[in-house]
Structures are given as structure tokens and as C-alpha cells.
Amino acid sequence: MSAGTWVDFGTNGTFNLKNKLQGYVYTPHLSNLNGGYNWFEDGQPYTGFRHYMGTYYWFIDGVRQNAGWREAWGYTYYTDENGRAVQGTQIING
Numbered sequence: 130m131s132a133g134t135w136v137d138f139g140t141n142g143t144f145n146l147k148n149k150l151q152g153y154v155y156t157p158h159l160s161n162l163n164g165g166y167n168w169f170e171d172g173q174p175y176t177g178f179r180h181y182m183g184t185y186y187w188f189i190d191g192v193r194q195n196a197g198w199r200e201a202w203g204y205t206y207y208t209d210e211n212g213r214a215v216q217g218t219q220i221i222n223g
Contacts, residue, residue, distance in 0.1 A: 153181060160192045167191035177201060185214040
């Protein structure tokens with residue numbers, strides 16, 4: 130088995146491989162920041178922007194990053210205190 134793989138332990142001591150972790154998953158052993166939820170792609174903690182619940186969030190090693198500047202796709206973006214990429218005209222730090 131590899132890290133980030135779901136298993137289902139049966140009552141007779143056997144286990145069944147299910148699939149690799151994908152998406153926003155409660156994994157406080159990776160990080161307790163932001164409620165312990167972290168982003169996985171193909172079983173691995175993800176770095177970059179991911180679309181979730183109608184907006185984009187920035188992750189580093191699976192951990193959502195809150196307020197700050199981000200660089201992706203040759204552009205610079207800003208994420209707010211909840212980690213959401215802002216849109217439209219914004220006044221940031223004055």
C-alpha cells in the first residue's frame with residue numbers, strides 16, 4: 130500500500146484496497162490548520178490552485194494557504210483570509 134490509500138478492514142482480518150485519496154479530505158495527521166482538511170490528488174498532498182465550492186483555493190503540500198500572494202500560470206494572484214482567490218478590483222493593504 131502507498132500513502133494516501135483508503136482501505137476497508139473486514140471482520141475476518143482481511144482488507145480491501147479502495148482508492149487513493151482525492152479532493153478535500155479530513156487528515157489532521159498531515160496538518161491541523163484550517164480544521165484539519167487538506168487537498169489530495171492521486172493520494173498525495175497537492176500544491177497549487179484547486180477549484181472547490183465555487184472558488185479557487187491555493188494549497189501547499191495539501192494545506193490551504195490563507196491571505197497572501199500566489200504565482201501560477203504566469204500570473205500573480207491574491208488569496209483572502211479564508212484562502213479564496215479574490216476577483217475583480219481589490220484594495221489590498223491600502
